[in-house]
Amino acid sequence: MPCMDRLFAPWRIEWVTREDSGADIDGCPFCVLPEREDAREALVVAESEHAFTLLNNYPYNPGHVMVIPRPHTGAYTDLSGDVLADHARLKQRTMTALETAFGAEGFNVGLNLGDASGGSVDDHLHTHVVPRWAGDTNFMPVCSDTKVIVQALEESYEQLHEAFDEQPGTTRLDSGSVFIGE
C-alpha cells in the first residue's frame, strides 16, 4: 500500500516543477508563468490588474490554487494599497469560482511568509486557496502517477476557467486566461 494518510499541510507542497512538463522555468516561476503566451499550459486561470490565480502544479485537493500578487516580493508589508486590495478581491472571486466549479464547501486560505514558515518559494509571496469538502480526507494525485496528476490538473483547469468565464465583468486575454475587471 504505497499511500499513507497525511497531515493536512498543503502549504508545504507548493509550486513544484513537473519533470515531464517540459516547462523549464528560468527565474522566479511566479514572475515567469503569467507572462507565458499559453495560459492553460502555464496553469494561469484568471488575472486581475495586480494579481493572478495559478492552479497549483502539485495540488493538495482538486482546485488547489494560489492567488499571487504580481510584484516580486516576499514581504507582505511591501505591497501597496492598490495591490493589497486587488489581491484580496481576486481571492474573493477565486473562492466564488471554486464554489461554482467544484461545489467547494469550505476553504483553507494561507500564506507562508519568511524562511521559518516552511514555504518553498519564499521570495514571491502567494496565498494558497484550498477548497474543502466535508469528509475530504484523501487526495488522489499524491498517491497517483504523473499521468493522472496531469489529467486531473487539465480537468480542474477547464472547470475553474469556465467558472471564472461566467463571472460578471470578465474578459478573455490573448493568452486564454480570464481577466477580472472592476
Ligand SMILES: [Zn+2]
Ligand atoms: Zn517573482
